[in-house]
Amino acid sequence: MSTPIAPVPRPGIMDIAPYIGGEAAGTIRLASNEGALGPSPKAMEAYTRVAGSIHRYPDGGSTELREALAKRFNLDAGRIVCGAGSDELIGLLVRAYAGVGDEVLYSQHGFLMYPIAAKSVGATPVAAPETDLKTDVDAMLARVTPRTKIVFVANPNNPTGSHLTGEELARLHAGLPPTALLVIDAAYAEFAPPGGDYSSGVELVEKHANVVMTRTFSKIFALGSLRLGWSYSSAPVADVLNRVRGPFNVSGAAQAAGVAALEDGEFLERARAHNEGCRTWFVGELKALGLTVHPSIANFVLVSFQGQKPGKDDAEAARQFLKDRSILVRQMNAYGLPDCLRITIGTDEEMRAVVDALKGFLAGG
Numbered sequence: 001m002s003t004p005i006a007p008v009p010r011p012g013i014m015d016i017a018p019y020i021g022g023e024a025a026g027t028i029r030l031a032s033n034e035g036a037l038g039p040s041p042k043a044m045e046a047y048t049r050v051a052g053s054i055h056r057y058p059d060g061g062s063t064e065l066r067e068a069l070a071k072r073f074n075l076d077a078g079r080i081v082c083g084a085g086s087d088e089l090i091g092l093l094v095r096a097y098a099g100v101g102d103e104v105l106y107s108q109h110g111f112l113m114y115p116i117a118a119k120s121v122g123a124t125p126v127a128a129p130e131t132d133l134k135t136d137v138d139a140m141l142a143r144v145t146p147r148t149k150i151v152f153v154a155n156p157n158n159p160t161g162s163h164l165t166g167e168e169l170a171r172l173h174a175g176l177p178p179t180a181l182l183v184i185d186a187a188y189a190e191f192a193p194p195g196g197d198y199s200s201g202v203e204l205v206e207k208h209a210n211v212v213m214t215r216t217f218s219k220i221f222a223l224g225s226l227r228l229g230w231s232y233s234s235a236p237v238a239d240v241l242n243r244v245r246g247p248f249n250v251s252g253a254a255q256a257a258g259v260a261a262l263e264d265g266e267f268l269e270r271a272r273a274h275n276e277g278c279r280t281w282f283v284g285e286l287k288a289l290g291l292t293v294h295p296s297i298a299n300f301v302l303v304s305f306q307g308q309k310p311g312k313d314d315a316e317a318a319r320q321f322l323k324d325r326s327i328l329v330r331q332m333n334a335y336g337l338p339d340c341l342r343i344t345i346g347t348d349e350e351m352r353a354v355v356d357a358l359k360g361f362l363a364g365g
């Protein structure tokens, strides 16, 4: 019998470990960093309103949405590009700027989509080590080579929750050659406390041709199912993205809901304040239980079980214990953090349930 010969994908593709999203079959879903309060009622209304026109192709330029973003964040609408989630924009940037023989640099515990996107175009992902689960600017710069085409930084980073200050971001950028593109993935920017040391990198975008900021409607705006993200960059990079993206990459429903979500400033502030208060309370409770919680300015925390007494130092056992109580949190093996769980900040009641369950886990014999 002859073995059938199957088509072979390009180099790199079969090295990809498929991205596995957070589990969804449970009552308390804290595995995907979705907004605790759900979407803005105004966004839901806008979504419903377009039901009768879904036979029409959407505006391929996402014009109204880009103008709303420009107004809301004081940006140049001409340099905003919208995408089907920021994941699409990450993929497009890698496709446009990296290929076989090129390197894509990211931080050791950086977002998994960076190495996945790099491998999908045959480029080599290069991970720089971290210090205390935080992006180490010097370690990143030490790994820049003439082949480095893209440098990814999630700010704040998922799954660690840590962030670089505006100063640290600027130092990272200053050490890069102008031929390398710095992509600042600011998926959780809106959760950062106003007036703090956090920066989404927008001021670097305004000054330099080789910086892109990506943002999403999936997290604080809680529109994950609609797949909506956007980027802000120099005009040449925006031009490149507009050439490689699909002509109708953002659905009309997503555009309409996005515009409405941006108009609901009151909801956004409520979501931010809820997250800040609830996360602060939750972290305090976990620390009182003796758990290590890594500092986070986002809507999730990384909890370490290392150092707990035997049997209670097993993050996977804790995850199962929570799952048996219908609480879903994220396992961190794929990020090389097997002692940790990532827990999204949900509603007050949900977080109380997590604390009670973890109390039970740590107390049980």
Ligand SMILES: *Cc1c(COP(=O)(O)O)cnc(C)c1O
Binding pocket: 033, 084, 085, 086, 087, 088, 111, 154, 157, 158, 185, 187, 215, 216, 217, 218, 224, 227, 228, 229
């Ligand atoms: C969730 C997340 C994204 C992807 O968001 P989408 O817009 O839903 O594709 C990108 N980057 C980071 C760091 C994230 O956590």
